[in-house]
Structure formats: structure tokens, C-alpha cells
Amino acid sequence: MEPIILWQHKWGLTFHIPWYLFLGGLAGGTMTVAALADLLAGTKERLRDFSRAAAYVTVPAIIVGGLSLTFHLGKPERGFAFPLFFTNYQSWMTIGGWILGAFAPLSIAYAAAWYFNLNQRFRVGMAVIGVPLGLLMSLYTGFLLSAAWVVPGNRWYVPLWDNTYLPVLFVLSGISTGVAAAGLGALIVGRRRGNTTGHRTAEEAWAVAEVASLADIAAILAEGAWVYLFLASLSAGTLGQQLASKLVTRGDLAPWFWWGFVATGLAVPLLASAMEKVGKRLFHARLGWLLYAKFILVIVGGLMLRYIVVWGGDLKTPLIFPPSMWPVPGVGGPPIPGLGG
Amino acid sequence: MAQAQVTIPYRQADGPQGKKEPARMKFYIDVKRCIECGGCEVACKNENNVPPGIARIRVVTINEGEPGETNVAIPCMHCSKAPCVAVCPVDALYHRPDGIVALNKETCIGCGYCLYACPFGAPQFPKGSAFGSRGVMDKCTYCAGGPEVAFSDRERRLYGSNRIAEGKLPMCASVCATKALVAGDAEEVANVVRQRVAARGAGGGAWGWDSAYGKGF
Numbered sequence: 001m002e003p004i005i006l007w008q009h010k011w012g013l014t015f016h017i018p019w020y021l022f023l024g025g026l027a028g029g030t031m032t033v034a035a036l037a038d039l040l041a042g043t044k045e046r047l048r049d050f051s052r053a054a055a056y057v058t059v060p061a062i063i064v065g066g067l068s069l070t071f072h073l074g075k076p077e078r079g080f081a082f083p084l085f086f087t088n089y090q091s092w093m094t095i096g097g098w099i100l101g102a103f104a105p106l107s108i109a110y111a112a113a114w115y116f117n118l119n120q121r122f123r124v125g126m127a128v129i130g131v132p133l134g135l136l137m138s139l140y141t142g143f144l145l146s147a148a149w150v151v152p153g154n155r156w157y158v159p160l161w162d163n164t165y166l167p168v169l170f171v172l173s174g175i176s177t178g179v180a181a182a183g184l185g186a187l188i189v190g191r192r193r194g195n196t197t198g199h200r201t202a203e204e205a206w207a208v209a210e211v212a213s214l215a216d217i218a219a220i221l222a223e224g225a226w227v228y229l230f231l232a233s234l235s236a237g238t239l240g241q242q243l244a245s246k247l248v249t250r251g252d253l254a255p256w257f258w259w260g261f262v263a264t265g266l267a268v269p270l271l272a273s274a275m276e277k278v279g280k281r282l283f284h285a286r287l288g289w290l291l292y293a294k295f296i297l298v299i300v301g302g303l304m305l306r307y308i309v310v311w312g313g314d315l316k317t318p319l320i321f322p323p324s325m326w327p328v329p330g331v332g333g334p335p336i337p338g339l340g341g
Numbered sequence: 342m343a344q345a346q347v348t349i350p351y352r353q354a355d356g357p358q359g360k361k362e363p364a365r366m367k368f369y370i371d372v373k374r375c376i377e378c379g380g381c382e383v384a385c386k387n388e389n390n391v392p393p394g395i396a397r398i399r400v401v402t403i404n405e406g407e408p409g410e411t412n413v414a415i416p417c418m419h420c421s422k423a424p425c426v427a428v429c430p431v432d433a434l435y436h437r438p439d440g441i442v443a444l445n446k447e448t449c450i451g452c453g454y455c456l457y458a459c460p461f462g463a464p465q466f467p468k469g470s471a472f473g474s475r476g477v478m479d480k481c482t483y484c485a486g487g488p489e490v491a492f493s494d495r496e497r498r499l500y501g502s503n504r505i506a507e508g509k510l511p512m513c514a515s516v517c518a519t520k521a522l523v524a525g526d527a528e529e530v531a532n533v534v535r536q537r538v539a540a541r542g543a544g545g546g547a548w549g550w551d552s553a554y555g556k557g558f
Contacts, residue, residue, distance in 0.1 A: 003403075004401050004403055006461075006462040008456055008457075008462055008465075010453035010457070010466060011453055011457075073450045073451055073452055073476065074449070074450055074451020074452075074476020074477055075449075075450040075451065075476070078431070078450045079450065082430075085430075085431050085448075085450070086430045086431055087430075087431060087432050088428075088429055088430050088431065088432045090427065091427070091428050091429060091430045091454070093428070093430035093452060093454055094430045097430070144454075145457075147428065148424075148428070148454075148457040148458050157457070157458060157459070157460045158457055161457075313457060316460065316462065317460065319401070319415075319460070319461075319549075321411050321413070321548065323409065325372050325373075325411060325548060326372075326404065326409035326410075326411050
């Protein structure tokens with residue numbers, strides 16, 4: 001049975017959409033981390049500093065991401081004025097517009113609250129909203145992609161954008177890249193402040209970054225497990241889903257997936273963490289650069305994942321022509337694997 | 342959605358309440374007759390001045406050169422529950438009373454969501470950057486023009502010809518050499534299909550109708 005596979009390219013043609021998915025998820029992650037650290041800080045100064053650094057990281061991420069998304073449109077001005085133009089409230093793109101439209105000002109205001117030392121209650125109030133909103137930033141993009149129609153009979157027109165697995169995958173990736181970016185931000189800010197206020201600030205930033213690194217390990221393991229489940233489920237699914245799974249693991253996207261995502265984003269960071277622990281326990285050496293490298297690798301891996309998902313979205317569910325439709329009566333055609341001929 | 346007055350075809354027989362019923366326009370592609378001549382593609386591009394790189398109707402072939410070679414021309418199927426209409430954030434795509442899924446290029450922001458939602462690959466975007474060309478989508482209009490004054494220069498420029506308002510059928514179906522591409526009101530199309538199946542035996546099945554129209558019309 002020969003399937004017709006439509007390849008259609010739009011979002012994968014330019015950098016805009018993959019970078020928005022990546023930066024949006026990262027910003028959502030850093031905001032969630034910043035808000036959680038703020039709410040749980042209590043008297044711990046280091047958690048407060050961590051929250052501050054993470055809040056600062058969120059701002060350039062969401063600004064660049066948001067601009068990238070808006071200027072992908074053919075009419076960017078209508079993207080900026082989305083409350084006027086996005087009238088279909090059943091479309092995930094409209095819902096997402098409101099989520100982004102709420103998140104971007106909130107994250108800027110939150111960072112401003114830290115920078116200008118505004119009223120603490122006001123800032124904590126924003127943190128309370130920031131936790132779910134940050135998670136929503138990653139979640140909604142997963143729903144948006146997987147809402148590319150569901151056909152009765154549980155077939156998706158874009159087989160890779162599976163609505164069971166993609167939203168959670170994006171959330172996990174958003175958290176892991178967010179924690180990594182927050183950790184990186186904390187290290188950099190701590191180092192700069194340490195230069196002026198003394199060694200202790202840098203030490204404390206280091207301690208928090210180590211905790212972030214641990215959290216990252218948990219996120220990476222969860223992400224790896226989820227990706228495995230995702231691809232396993234696809235490879236046991238419909239023809240389109242199998243093709244999508246093959247495309248990612250064995251086809252044109254395989255180098256990007258195995259080297260760009262699994263190695264760079266999952267395996268090597270885990271290895272780096274292990275090396276760092278070993279270095280500390282066995283050799284009492286602090287391999288500081290490993291922590292930096294690990295965070296950067298996780299972030300790059302997150303970007304690679306978004307590219308793979310968007311490029312993989314070019315594969316549409318095959319249009320099946322069952323042999324009963326083939327015009328030659330009695331002769332049929334070539335034998336069909338699994339169906340005889 | 343405020344549009345210019347739309348001329349739609351009506352069924353010949355009155356509806357259940359004795360009122361005039363709008364026709365339900367649809368395509369039927371008889372895969373047992375399509376010979377991949379490509380006449381539909383050419384006629385459409387010529388009639389509608391389709392932007393380069395876009396094929397509002399495309400012929401797809403499987404088992405090329407082998408027994409069981411099958412060709413099908415795929416236009417926009419003007420689905421009853423069109424996924425493109427469902428996902429468009431700015432409501433640029435809408436259903437006409439006669440079932441045609443129409444596009445408003447003034448409203449379209451070129452986001453591309455419809456391209457990923459459509460199972461038939463109908464929405465397409467002109468080459469070149471979305472930003473440069475104001476990136477609006479183009480697709481088969483069933484030769485019904487668009488939400489502009491019928492036969493105006495603007496309508497012709499943006500959407501192509503408006504044959505429906507003239508009482509004609511789409512260009513592709515009109516020029517189909519083997520009458521593989523049948524267009525018209527659902528009742529008439531179903532009659533044609535019924536006659537063909539009766540004449541040559543069952544084993545066809547209207548390809549694409551499950552996705553496009555669900556069960557029935």
C-alpha cells in the first residue's frame with residue numbers, strides 16, 4: 001500500500017518559530033524557578049539572590065523570543081495588536097497570544113521589582129502568578145502544535161506532534177533549560193557581585209547553582225524517559241506515526257536528534273555532573289567550568305529539541321490509497337506488506 | 342463577518358420547509374478515471390493567476406508505471422468541519438452558506454497554522470519571506486473569488502476568477518478530460534457517483550470524503 005506523504009514547510013524554513021519555542025520555554029522555566037525561589041526563600045539570602053538572577057535572565061529571553069515570534073508573521077503589527085485581531089478564541093494561537101501577552105509584561109515587571117527593590121508584597125504577588133504562568137508558557141506551545149487537527153480514529157495530520165506526549169515534553173524541556181539558564185545567571189551574577197562584595201557572595205551563588213544542577217539532573221532524566229516513551233509510542237502507532245518516529249531516530253533528523261539533543265542535551269550534561277561530583281569527592285578539586293559547560297549544553301540541547309520538533313512537523317500523515325481504489329480490476333497491484341496482495 | 346454580498350448557488354428542489362436551500366458545493370475525484378494529464382492544474386493556474394510556486398490543485402500519483410497506478414487530483418476539499426477554519430486565530434477562513442471554505446486575504450496574518458491543520462495540503466504560502474510578501478495564504482477558492490465585490494478588479498487580483506457567481510463550476514472540473522473531477526452540489530455529485538458505481542461495480546469509495554465531510558454530506 002503506497003502512502004502519499006505530503007511534505008509541507010513553513011515554520012521550519014526560518015529561525016523564528018524554533019527560537020521562539022525555545023526562548024519562550026526557557027523564559028517560562030526561569031520565571032517559574034525565580035518565583036518558586038522567591039516564595040520559598042524565607043530568610044535564606046542565597047535563594048533570594050538566585051531568584052533575582054533568574055528574574056533578570058527571563059527578560060532578554062522573552063523579549064527576543066516574543067519579537068522573533070511576532071516578526072515571523074506576514075503582518076507583525078497584527079501580532080502586536082492581537083487583542084483586536086485574534087478573534088477565534090477556540091484557536092490555541094489566540095489562547096497562546098494571551099498567555100504570552102500576560103507573561104511578557106509580568107516577567108518584565110518582576111525583574112523590575114527586583115532591580116528597583118520595589119515593595120516585597122507586590123513582588124511576591126507577582127511570583128504567585130508567575131509560577132503557573134511560566135509553566136503555561138511551555139505547555140501551551142505543546143498544545144498548539146498538537147492541535148494541528150485530530151482526525152476521528154485518533155490520527156493526527158502531523159504525526160510527530162502527538163498531543164499525548166508533546167505538551168509534557170515541552171514543559172520538561174522548558175523546566176530543564178530554565179533551571180540551567182537560571183543557574184548560569186546565578187553563577188554569572190554571583191561572580192560579578194562577588195568581585196565587589198567579596199568571596200562569600202560568589203560562594204553562595206555557587207551553592208545555589210549546585211542545587212540548580214541537581215534539579216537539572218532530575219529534569220534531564222525525566223525528559224529522557226519521556227522522549228523514550230514518546231518515540232516508542234510513535235513507532236508502535238499508525239503508519240504516519242511510525243514514519244515520524246523513523247524520521248527522528250533514523251532519518252534526516254537523526255544526527256540532530258542523537259548528537260544535538262540526546263548527546264548534547266542529555267548524556268553529556270549527566271556525564272559532566274558525574275565528573276564534577278567525582279572530582280569533588282575523590283580529588284577535592286572544584287571543576288567549576290564543568291558546571292558552566294553543563295548548563296550551556298542543556299540549553300543548547302533544548303534548542304535542538306525545538307528544531308527537531310518543528311522540522312519533523314513537515315511530515316504530514318500519509319494519504320492512504322487502499323488497493324480497492326486502484327483502477328486495475330482483478331490484477332490489483334504489488335503485494336502489500338501485512339495485507340497480502 | 343461583514344462581507345460584500347455573496348452570490349451562492351441554490352438547489353433546484355426546495356428544502357423540507359418549502360424554502361430554497363443553498364447548494365452544498367463539493368469536489369469528487371474519481372480515482373478510477375484520473376489520468377494525470379495535469380489539465381486541472383494548468384487551467385486553475387491560468388484562470389486564477391495563481392502566485393508562483395503554489396498549486397491550488399495538484400495531481401498526486403502512486404505506483405507510478407506499475408499495475409495499480411492511481412492518480413488523484415487534490416484541491417481544497419472544502420471540508421464540512423474544516424480544520425483550517427478551526428485553527429485560524431484571526432478567523433480569516435470561514436464557511437460560506439454553500440459549504441465553500443473561503444479565505445479573506447485582508448485578514449490573514451500569514452501565521453501558517455492552517456497549513457499544518459489541513460490533511461490535504463490545501464493552504465500554501467507564496468515563496469519568499471513571510472514578512473516581505475505580507476505572507477498571506479493562498480488556496481483553492483472553488484473559483485468563487487473572495488470577500489470582495491464580485492468580478493471587481495480587486496477580487497480578480499487577490500483571489501482569481503469568480504465562476505460560481507456566474508453560475509459556472511470551477512475551472513478544474515470544467516476542463517477535466519475524463520470527467521474524473523466532478524464538482525457541484527452534493528446531491529448532483531452523489532448522483533453521478535452512484536451512476537458510475539452502478540455501471541462499473543463497487544470498490545471505489547469516495548477518497549478523502551471521510552476526512553472532508555464525515556459521514557454523508
